[in-house]
Amino acid sequence: MKILINGEPGESISVLDRGFQYGDGVFETLAVANGQPLLWDRHMRRFFHGAMRLGIQAPAEGLLRREAEQVCRGASRGVLKIMLTRGVSGRGYAPGPEAAPTRTVGLLPWPDYPATYRTDGVNVQFCHTLITRHNILAGLKHLNRLEQILARMELKDGCAEGLMQDETGHVIEGTMTNLFVVSRGTLLTPDLKSSGVTGVMRGLVLERAPALSIDCRVTGIKRENILDADEVFLTNSLIGVWPVRRIDSREYPAGTVTRQIQEVMRDATVAD
């Protein structure tokens, strides 16, 4: 583990940092292969957009890139986590004039998911914990993650991921993944205008699917649409594409669309 805090190697931050006090910041997690973070430009676009939406002054991209290269150097694979908070200020929600942003750039261990998750697929469940709608933070990868944590804590043994619904019954995403379903030959993924995180891998799937002659639509998806679907898969920047083998008692094949998408995303993911 190697972490730079505002450019200096470190392991601790001020207890008064607004990241700790209020979750006042954004983050990115990138897959690292052969010393290089993958999909850098896409992650940076979301990162700078998030910082702008929260009104936090972002560092220059070149600075982040140099720090990322410094921590990733020599790593055959790993996870690059970049965080930006509004920094240290006095108590109270209003940021003080003295607050200067805190950035952390760290290389963390590669998660040890079984290789079979990608080849054979995963078991998934529906979570009871709802994801809120009309969220001003929709789309952003921000530091307020309690809904996802509570949903994640529901997972039964043997379940690799849980799906989160909003109070209208729309399924939005997994706790740490975006959701895709294949229904009568069309690839569908939930609309994230009012909740959720617009995943970098999700964006890339949506861009590349048309070249495979796969019809693709961003839309509202309910639980019954998922249970009726022909194929289901999950994405994020670390896992790439996981076929879903089972949701509760419904079983799915790892179908041809999922395999095509896995194949075309190979350059953007880290091999197991």
Next chain:
Amino acid sequence: MKILINGEPGESISVLDRGFQYGDGVFETLAVANGQPLLWDRHMRRFFHGAMRLGIQAPAEGLLRREAEQVCRGASRGVLKIMLTRGVSGRGYAPGPEAAPTRTVGLLPWPDYPATYRTDGVNVQFCHTLITRHNILAGLKHLNRLEQILARMELKDGCAEGLMQDETGHVIEGTMTNLFVVSRGTLLTPDLKSSGVTGVMRGLVLERAPALSIDCRVTGIKRENILDADEVFLTNSLIGVWPVRRIDSREYPAGTVTRQIQEVMRDATVAD
């Protein structure tokens, strides 16, 4: 400023603490007068309830009390802030088995609100930032505070507080206060079942109002109900009771009910 981190004087926490990584924790802020935190039992009830809802192992109350007395000793007035996070664990929303909670107990400076806020009242505005509904975290004072921060950042010069509505047009609370309105002799405060923080001072007002022969009701309150109201006031543990003098262009008198409530809350608040 005097802070104990897991019982030891300190100023920094691990960058891997889940409080910093995800806002995974709860907090309390108590007024301190003459070396003593006010309304300790009520704050502790909410604190332990919040920890339980998040599944975080809380420390013994006696230990917190001793630490609180240690940091508050000799302070004529101040703010006691107690935080509890799920502690340090590896990356990912699932808490690792190694996570041991982090507690911080700190004395922070008394906020320098003008004394006229309590005597003459404050100017308030409606915020555009919505507060989400159907929030599994409703009622808790948790560390995911981005909605409140974004709302707070909207405040115009001269506005001491902003009111937050949900997407159905119900006004839930201020960014850092609970809301009361007096309408045809009845005291009303918003229902917090689906959003908001159940303030300790709010609870005490609801308990004490009946003894003053003031009818009291927890209910849905919309913007028009507030603009039609006879009196409006705001509460929290630090400010006590602030009359609202103006919301946008509507002016209010600091009416008799507000004055009665201020008077009966005097023992529970810190004098300016």
